[in-house]
Amino acid sequence: MRLERLDSDDPRDVLRALRTALGAGPAIALGAGERELPAEVPAGTAVVVTTSGSSGVPKSVMLSRSALTSSALATAARIGAGQWLLPLAGGYIAGVQVLVRSLVQGTEPAILSGRFSAAAFAHVVSGMHSSRGGERVPTYTSLVPAQLQTLVDAADEDPGVRRALASFETILVGGQALPQPMRERAEAHGARIVRTYGSSETAGGCVYDGVPLDGVRVVAVDGELRVAGPTLADGYLGDPGLTERVFVRDADGVRWYRTGDAGVVEDGVVRVTGRIDNVIVSGGVNVSLDRVERVVRELPPVPGAFTLADAVVVGASDERWGETPVLVARRADVGSPDAALSAARAAVGAQVGKPARPSRILLVDALPRLASGKPDRVALRRLAAAG
Template sequence: MQVVFTDGSPASVAELDEALQDALDGGEPLLPLDPRHPQVESLREAMAPGEPIEPDTAVIIPTSGSTGEAKGVLLSASALLASARATHARLGGPGRWLLATPANYVGGLQVLTRARLAGVDPVTLDIADGFDPDAFTAATRQLRDAPGPYADGPYYTALVPTQLARLLAAGPEAVEAAAAYDAIVLGGARLDDELSRRAADAGVRAVSSYGMSETASGCVYDGIPLEGVSVRLGDRDRIELAGPMLSHGYRLRPDLTSGAFTADGWLRTSDVGALYDDGTLAVLGRLDDMLNTGGVKVPAAGVEAALTAHPQVRAACVVALPDAEWGERIAAVIVPEPAATDADDPAGSGAEGQRSEALEEELRALVRDRLGRAAVPKLVRQLPELPLIGPGKVDRAAVRAVFDD
């Protein structure tokens, strides 16, 4: 097993890219890790690098979800390549790719796979110290100006919604850079309607993707399954997926494998969905994020969508807290848009607190109008950013801890 550490810098990504190509060509399987991850050593140990590797494995994607349990998703070269081919087929054919997300996660890793499948070198945005819109703009120019195949496009990149929001707020040059792409694939978190509208108004083609490590990245784009992907709803409207890009199990965990993958080749996800007559899939939220307050079931994603529809809210996360009377209380953490400074407001006047209370009342009214009284958060907290557990993935356990005091 090749264990490759990448911190998002171009040099470390180049090393990972080389190891990935070797793995795709039938060489030693790859285990990508971020040395900055707080559990990097425990993740590495859990993947047991010295033990024999499961057959037909090219890449092992380690995950440590909200439960904290380390799992290794096994992906074959054929699964990774099937995903890359289906992506190109949906977006408009092979082209140039900018890597702007961590390559140790499947979304970033697949950007490298797609670039190699297209026969071009990927351009890597240095994200070792975080995402910077100015650096993204410069990397976009590099992507477009480089000699070689697909000089006239198409141009692609993959981002998480937070990155897109920062680009749209960064000024005309960053917006122009984002609009230069034939498609920006959004993954890692839900693309809310307001951000999607803002992107469209700016001339940015944002493609919402749904998928996971077990599907070798996104396999449903804008609600429509990629070529070769099948979708059905199981018990409790659980989303189930099948297709050539599916993982063949979990590293050294046959128990988890048999629980998630059916004998006839379907993956049971942890997500709840709805399927419409035209084949479009709507992802409503996770099974464990369906809230039950006073006997009424409320989708956390629906409440979050209502909160982020307010122009003063940049992001939101909704969780359930135990409650003796209601069974569960709905609680929300929001990230407000930066407020304009009021030069006439004297220090200590309390105006900021009044604005905060007014915003929270507006949000409660907005949720009530859209989803009914049961869905209204009983507690609201404001944070400068949502805690994350991966690229764009909110750490809901950390959000719940906000309300411990």
């Protein structure tokens, strides 16, 4: 199967390419940037999504037509079918799935392009008045928590945003943890929220409010969540070794995706407790704290202001973004906390990306360390959580 690179994440461009990819092909590659990809992919592949993944290193996930459409059909079976609004970039799996659901259901998606704002959201929603056979067609959308936060904040004062939130049959929210207070505020404005869990490797959200979609199985093995079912990716393009390590088969021949997430499954309900590796999800984007730390430590010292060669970066909960990096440094090394944080944010934003920028700096008299001499990151995360 021929693979064509799509260098645009404009949802309209992605939608046009998906119409062909879900049919006779060719397959499309999204989010690849400058990464070199093969010209051919295995038969049946529809989309290759390049993602930073849990390691912060780009991985190109191969998704078949079957996996994408299975996910779309399972979503419709769980929450219903209707018209979808896409307020997300089309180059990420959440955006791709909104478009796939629309194509499978034979509806035209509404699209919010450009910078996301509560006013723009309410304007697009006001035009979503479609009917079929004289009956109103239900509407749906998919958001990340930071977008929901923007809408909830605006809805406190703007009745138009409140009406927009309440107009959807279901609002899927995924990409990172959804703080319960935010969900409660949204629901107080009439929003019907469903929290989703999944990844590119599972063709998007595959667990809704803790319950796997029909056909999806989730288990915890040695504390790590694993997923099986028809929505699984075929593997990583050009990386059979990684594919073999991440997609494994059990004694019965069932194929499982090792998520890298820590969690438990109790009475059929999935609960995610964190990441096994040193990665956080900030604003729906995977951020490798190791990469952030390397950039920070390489900053040239500024006499009298800071030296960050011994600094540590940990993740901490954030009401708006889910999690953000926090810079921890010795008080003796930092004469000007504002200057240190500003320099770190600028360097990290340029080299890793805006979602990876440290949100604040925490000064300590001494960095807690393990017997090995390495920083005690568990203790540092506790300090960061305590503010």
